[in-house]
Amino acid sequence: MCTMKKAAISNAEKDFILTCIKNRRRVDGRQAYDFRNAKISFGQDLGHCEVQLGDTRVLCQVSCEIIEPRQNRPTEGGLYFNVELSPMASPLFEPGRQSEFGIEIIRFLEKTVRDSRAIDTESLCIVAGEKVWEIRIDIHVLNHDGNIMDCVTMAAVTALSHFRRPDVSVVGEDVQVHSAADRDPVSLSVHHLPVSVTFAYFDEGKYLLVDPTEREECVMDGSMILSMNIHRELCTAHMSGDMLLVKDQIIRCTQTAIVKVSELTDLIKKALENDRKARASGNKCGFAETQRQQKVTYLKRDVTEVDVSDKVEIPEITLDETEDSKDQAESLVVLGKGTVQVGEGGHNTWLVDDVQGVKPVQQKRKKKKKHAAKKVKDAGSSEEEETVILVPDS
Amino acid sequence: MTSQRADCGNLELRSQSCEQNLLSRPDGSATYCQGDTSVIVAVYGPAEVKQSKEFLDKATLEVIFKPKVGIPGCSEKFQERLIRNTCETIVLTALHPRSSINIIIQVMHNAGSLLSCCVNSTCMALLDAGLPMSCLVAAVTCSLSCDGDIILDPTSQQEKEAKAILTFVFESRDNEIITSNTHGIYSIKQYYSCVEACRKYGFVSCQSPLGTTNTVEQ
Numbered sequence: 001m002c003t004m005k006k007a008a009i010s011n012a013e014k015d016f017i018l019t020c021i022k023n024r025r026r027v028d029g030r031q032a033y034d035f036r037n038a039k040i041s042f043g044q045d046l047g048h049c050e051v052q053l054g055d056t057r058v059l060c061q062v063s064c065e066i067i068e069p070r071q072n073r074p075t076e077g078g079l080y081f082n083v084e085l086s087p088m089a090s091p092l093f094e095p096g097r098q099s100e101f102g103i104e105i106i107r108f109l110e111k112t113v114r115d116s117r118a119i120d121t122e123s124l125c126i127v128a129g130e131k132v133w134e135i136r137i138d139i140h141v142l143n144h145d146g147n148i149m150d151c152v153t154m155a156a157v158t159a160l161s162h163f164r165r166p167d168v169s170v171v172g173e174d175v176q177v178h179s180a181a182d183r184d185p186v187s188l189s190v191h192h193l194p195v196s197v198t199f200a201y202f203d204e205g206k207y208l209l210v211d212p213t214e215r216e217e218c219v220m221d222g223s224m225i226l227s228m229n230i231h232r233e234l235c236t237a238h239m240s241g242d243m244l245l246v247k248d249q250i251i252r253c254t255q256t257a258i259v260k261v262s263e264l265t266d267l268i269k270k271a272l273e274n275d276r277k278a279r280a281s282g283n284k285c286g287f288a289e290t291q292r293q294q295k296v297t298y299l300k301r302d303v304t305e306v307d308v309s310d311k312v313e314i315p316e317i318t319l320d321e322t323e324d325s326k327d328q329a330e331s332l333v334v335l336g337k338g339t340v341q342v343g344e345g346g347h348n349t350w351l352v353d354d355v356q357g358v359k360p361v362q363q364k365r366k367k368k369k370k371h372a373a374k375k376v377k378d379a380g381s382s383e384e385e386e387t388v389i390l391v392p393d394s
Numbered sequence: 395m396t397s398q399r400a401d402c403g404n405l406e407l408r409s410q411s412c413e414q415n416l417l418s419r420p421d422g423s424a425t426y427c428q429g430d431t432s433v434i435v436a437v438y439g440p441a442e443v444k445q446s447k448e449f450l451d452k453a454t455l456e457v458i459f460k461p462k463v464g465i466p467g468c469s470e471k472f473q474e475r476l477i478r479n480t481c482e483t484i485v486l487t488a489l490h491p492r493s494s495i496n497i498i499i500q501v502m503h504n505a506g507s508l509l510s511c512c513v514n515s516t517c518m519a520l521l522d523a524g525l526p527m528s529c530l531v532a533a534v535t536c537s538l539s540c541d542g543d544i545i546l547d548p549t550s551q552q553e554k555e556a557k558a559i560l561t562f563v564f565e566s567r568d569n570e571i572i573t574s575n576t577h578g579i580y581s582i583k584q585y586y587s588c589v590e591a592c593r594k595y596g597f598v599s600c601q602s603p604l605g606t607t608n609t610v611e612q
Contacts, residue, residue, distance in 0.1 A: 044430055059500070084460065087496065088423075
């Protein structure tokens with residue numbers, strides 16, 4: 001386990017984002033309670049789901065295998081979460097080792113999906129005490145632009161609803177696993193769909209935003225993540241960062257979360273329905289299919305409405321500077337061939353040779369170029385470049 | 395009896411497509427699809443390098459290969475090495491000494507010819523990142539069936555039934571082989587006929603990387 005490197009943010013940018021938030025604005029033009037555009041797509045495999053939340057992108061693949069159940073729960077199957085914070089998502093994610101943040105995500109998923117009993121684990125039992133299905137959920141974060149937690153939850157829940165496990169039949173002691181061609185695979189029994197909503201707090205809990213971007217996460221004091229289902233049941237409340245909240249704030253957040261959760265649940269159900277129809281009609285579907293069109297994307301962005309009705313103050317341009325340069329242009333003093341003095345600063349003090357005193361100096365350009373050309377030819381030679389200083393003939 | 399592909403003949407490539415710059419964080423990214431096989435590749439670099447991995451005269455090139463399910467094992471490490479060696483011959487690493495170039499490959503769907511898809515995708519991602527390269531590369535996989543027939547760009551079913559699987563990477567300048575990877579048994583004569591069959595398509599792909607689909611499907 002290692003502590004993750006923190007993303008660097010300049011003071012100017014931090015101040016800018018905070019000032020925006022204090023003025024009830026966000027850098028990307030959203031309102032405080034707006035989610036970014038969410039897009040759910042499925043792969044050709046069952047249980048392959050990709051969720052995009054703005055620029056944040058997560059890939060989830062569900063798979064299954066038969067294992068021996070735990071001693072204390074002989075009739076329950078297992079749910080195993082594996083979250084890979086791929087170095088693809090951000091240069092701060094290191095390959096191989098599981099970071100603190102990675103563990104936090106896995107624990108959050110376990111609380112949200114497994115502990116809220118969203119998946120019926122008893123139905124995963126084949127032979128009590130001997131054989132149960134273990135459902136493995138592999139999640140890869142492909143691009144990190146904030147709010148990984150909500151994106152990951154959405155991907156995991158959608159992929160679990162999309163997944164079908166092979167059918168099994170038990171005859172006496174024998175367990176036979178049927179292939180997809182032999183018998184139609186069975187879907188998991190999903191009791192409810194928990195969806196999470198992240199609230200980011202700024203200025204000691206005074207301001208809150210839904211679905212923070214990566215930049216906003218850099219300046220926030222802390223966050224609270226609530227996961228709920230469509231039945232208005234709270235599944236998880238998860239707080240991190242250093243801040244204190246009052247009871248009212250938490251109640252207010254749950255009210256907002258209810259609205260957001262119903263929107264996101266609708267989206268998930270619609271996506272699942274569309275995919276089911278596409279599969280039923282025998283059309284080809286999946287990731288490769290969505291990429292079929294010949295396209296070169298240079299981060300096309302959806303148009304965001306930005307409210308510019310408020311009066312924007314334009315600072316008056318001071319003309320002092322321009323006047324200064326005008327004066328300077330007039331005060332050009334030609335000191336010699338190719339040497340000019342600008343302003344009242346006096347003589348050029350750079351490259352002054354002691355022997356020649358205060359006399360302005362000039363580098364012979366032509367000669368220098370020749371040398372440079374020569375240097376390229378025998379690159380690697382450590383020969384110092386010669387500078388020829390000439391006395392102007394004025 | 396080898397399974398026939400529905401979409402095209404055995405001596406043709408499956409339809410290909412590519413999309414660049416689909417991720418916002420990396421310096422370059424690309425996804426490449428060959429039939430149903432698809433991968434996403436991200437490139438970071440030139441960037442800061444760990445002192446232990448630093449080279450004084452060239453950039454450190456690292457390849458990370460991520461399977462869709464499970465943790466990377468031995469075969470993934472082997473793929474990483476193959477792709478790294480291929481990239482080191484084309485990327486002008488000497489122009490960025492004491493820096494790192496990271497290539498991360500994520501498998502999206504494996505429906506055969508995964509290695510060639512990875513190499514093609516990596517080339518497109520490097521192109522998108524704007525890293526200096528001496529030439530472009532194109533990879534073609536072919537398999538030899540038990541009867542000795544050559545199948546280009548095999549599906550995973552065809553790979554399973556094959557006697558040998560051969561992958562070649564060609565460069566765009568002289569259309570020469572820069573990487574050759576083989577599994578299985580074949581004769582020297584068969585090897586050369588595989589090279590020539592693959593070279594034909596490798597050349598087309600190299601000449602028009604973005605218009606691969608158009609050119610190949612004609």
